[in-house]
Amino acid sequence: MTFTEIVRKENNELFEAIFNHPFVEGIGKGEVPEQALAHYIKADYEYLNAFMHVYGVAISKSTERRDMGYFSEQVGFVLNSETHPHHNFCDVIGAGYDELQGYPLPPTADHYVKHMMYHAQMGGLGEILAALLPCPWTYVEIGNHLMKKYQPTPNHTFYPWIEFYANEDFDTLSMAMCERLDELAEEASEVELRRMKDAFRKSCQLELNFWEMAYTCEEWPTGEAVSSK
Numbered sequence: 631m632t633f634t635e636i637v638r639k640e641n642n643e644l645f646e647a648i649f650n651h652p653f654v655e656g657i658g659k660g661e662v663p664e665q666a667l668a669h670y671i672k673a674d675y676e677y678l679n680a681f682m683h684v685y686g687v688a689i690s691k692s693t694e695r696r697d698m699g700y701f702s703e704q705v706g707f708v709l710n711s712e713t714h715p716h717h718n719f720c721d722v723i724g725a726g727y728d729e730l731q732g733y734p735l736p737p738t739a740d741h742y743v744k745h746m747m748y749h750a751q752m753g754g755l756g757e758i759l760a761a762l763l764p765c766p767w768t769y770v771e772i773g774n775h776l777m778k779k780y781q782p783t784p785n786h787t788f789y790p791w792i793e794f795y796a797n798e799d800f801d802t803l804s805m806a807m808c809e810r811l812d813e814l815a816e817e818a819s820e821v822e823l824r825r826m827k828d829a830f831r832k833s834c835q836l837e838l839n840f841w842e843m844a845y846t847c848e849e850w851p852t853g854e855a856v857s858s859k
């Protein structure tokens with residue numbers, strides 16, 4: 631088995647818990663509370679900004695042009711394409727996209743971006759990719775799972791969202807990350823492999839918690855966040 635096949639298997643329970651989460655199930659059924667959709671977009675817009683910062687660190691740690699090219703392509707994808715699923719949620723709640731931008735991250739999203747930045751700063755390319763991979767991988771699987779289970783047609787409330795993540799383009803771009811990570815794992819030491827596994831698992835856990843954060847409209851204890859800007 632390859633490294634990514636092993637970690638996919640070791641974290642199967644988390645993937646299943648994500649598929650069964652009420653937010654994700656709600657997307658499939660076409661019913662998600664409006665506050666949860668708004669909370670998700672506010673957090674995810676800033677999360678994706680942080681994700682691009684991590685790609686930037688990954689570029690600075692790359693020695694090969696193919697890696698630099700891949701990361702820069704991914705930044706372009708987040709900037710130009712991953713706005714589409716966000717627009718779907720905004721349209722459903724009748725909110726303008728810019729109204730939901732610029733908010734401080736709730737605790738779980740804050741934890742998630744700092745977890746990725748920690749591995750980006752402390753680790754090599756393999757460790758960075760291991761921390762990043764659950765982001766596209768869980769969404770590819772969510773998209774395909776919802777397509778299969780609910781077989782939405784274009785008039786489904788969340789068809790654009792589901793179609794975006796189930797689409798082959800997203801799959802191809804994301805799964806290139808699996809192949810590169812497997813190559814890096816071949817050359818990694820035992821210690822590096824353990825760190826890569828930890829980074830991957832924690833990102834899967836935080837993916838699950840991110841859905842819960844949005845669903846419960848999680849806030850900081852006193853209801854006031856300190857802006858990190």
Ligand SMILES: Cc1ncc(CO)c(N)n1
Pocket residue numbers: 674677678764765766769837840
């Ligand atoms: C939290 C989170 N994980 C994964 C994705 C998919 O890129 C996303 N947009 N947000």
